[in-house]
Amino acid sequence: MKKLLIFIAISVFINVFTGCAPNADTNDKTSKQADPLASWNTGKSKNSIINYVADVTNPDSKNFIAISDRIATFDNDGNLWSEQPAYFQLFFAIDRVKALAPEHPEWKTVQPFKAVLENDMAALVKQGEHGLIQLVMATHAGNTTEEFEGYVKDWISTAKHPTKNVGYDKLVYQPMLELLQYLRANDFKTYIVSGGGVDFMRAIVTEVYGIPAEQIIGSRIKTQFDYNNGDPEIIRIAELDFIDDKEGKPLNIQKIIGKKPVFASGNSDGDLQMLQWTASNKHKSFMLYVHHTDSIREWAYDRDSHIGRLDKGLDEANKKGWTVIDMEKDWKIIYPFELD
């Protein structure tokens, strides 16, 4: 059960809310039209990506990869959008508890709901993992897939990040949007493979990343088919079905895609097995870690963080020569709104 921490980290509220207003250098827009990775500073990371793509898409190269094998998998939290001070899905759960509270008067006196309703984060942390599971199940289950999609869409259209004070879907990484687009322009099929809930992501990210629902893989709760007198529904059940983290990532990739990726990108130890799996591809493959090094424009954390811990992964990346993005140095801007 420890793995549940993937999408609802216990430690979430211990982290200090250190977010600062964005303050990026957006002056260098001169080469934007010509450069598919315009928000990336010139340097080793950017070059390694461009060289890799040029090589494996060159029919004359010994490393050429057929289009059908150009599978690229991306973690979501901390890799395509921010994940501090807590996974954004937890903010959804908290907001949903508050929205549902009138229907549940008993929550005023029952933990973990009492803590949420009283904004008592210390008390919530005390409920531990069991409390967090209760929170997720109470807010994510007991509805139809269609209803749940509506709840998430409603939430994302109004909710604001607690410190950045913009919509959560504004906190995607512009350099990664460019990378996704660059890969697709070179006939890679881009997937999300995330510990986050698959239906939560699907309701949000297709428009943001240009990735369709069928290319989003994530954690799931169980579901049940209800014939419903000829108007069938799929009901979401308060029980875990699959946790898409660590070993779960390559397993789910094999189950759902059935092909080994040639390109994989993550930011935490939870992505390590996906990168190892990708590194074992018989085709030339590319392993990318996003290292959170920018305490001013985003957040800086790695080996000791309770969210998105990058420790073993960082060692292995360094040892094996995988590309490690230094957010502070490699990225000209972080968020798309810095371009406005």
Add this chain to the structure above:
Amino acid sequence: MKKLLIFIAISVFINVFTGCAPNADTNDKTSKQADPLASWNTGKSKNSIINYVADVTNPDSKNFIAISDRIATFDNDGNLWSEQPAYFQLFFAIDRVKALAPEHPEWKTVQPFKAVLENDMAALVKQGEHGLIQLVMATHAGNTTEEFEGYVKDWISTAKHPTKNVGYDKLVYQPMLELLQYLRANDFKTYIVSGGGVDFMRAIVTEVYGIPAEQIIGSRIKTQFDYNNGDPEIIRIAELDFIDDKEGKPLNIQKIIGKKPVFASGNSDGDLQMLQWTASNKHKSFMLYVHHTDSIREWAYDRDSHIGRLDKGLDEANKKGWTVIDMEKDWKIIYPFELD
């Protein structure tokens, strides 16, 4: 556990081997170039398909469907290829038991393996469902995903159907190949959603149907990630993970595709929930049943068959006006080799 019968019907050997040499009318090839469904006889079934596709792909129609929502799901056994006198995957399991027998001298005296090795089908049937599960687990698990793919590819390259005496992959339905291609030419995304084993299908059908691995959904056994000293493998475990039949089909479609199909095709009661789910689409949808009515060129069976039973589904199709293909009358030819 009754559902296991999906891909290994107990009754498989009770069925009489009634296959006959193909004897199709292949004279009418005149309109083939112009007609995307050349192997279909003109009539209600063919017209209903063409009218549907023309309508929902017409931007001026009130029934227009955006390309991203054009999801078409197809059952495999009995819908895209034959399934008599037994699901072809069972023949693979039997042949594999024989291939593995030298490594398992104990199988000579232990059921259900003894029955297989002695070609004693009556004794095999007596082992019941438990025996068949043993058969599948002994032949499908205990190897890596890569090894298993190799076993299936080796088998399909040499194995012959017991009565038709051609490779199993030759027993696909030419009219359905044309339908798949016709839908793709109209920007539908074609998926297989089958009770058959997903990795068994993936090793065979991509080349046959033009459907990539990531658009094949099926039943699964469990898997395990093995780091294997830096050369990671995914090991197939002798335990069921998901049975992709009946309610399992819409559930898996939602889990993996995340969109409701607008077009679905099946041939048995095991496909009924998928068709019901498709019928509930807010977009205009198309539900198709293949009815096995041709005892000469293929096999004739429906309400009483142990394989591919079509009973409740036939009633619901008739009641709701879904399209039911009469194989004998609607299909000019059945198999591609009839065109040779």
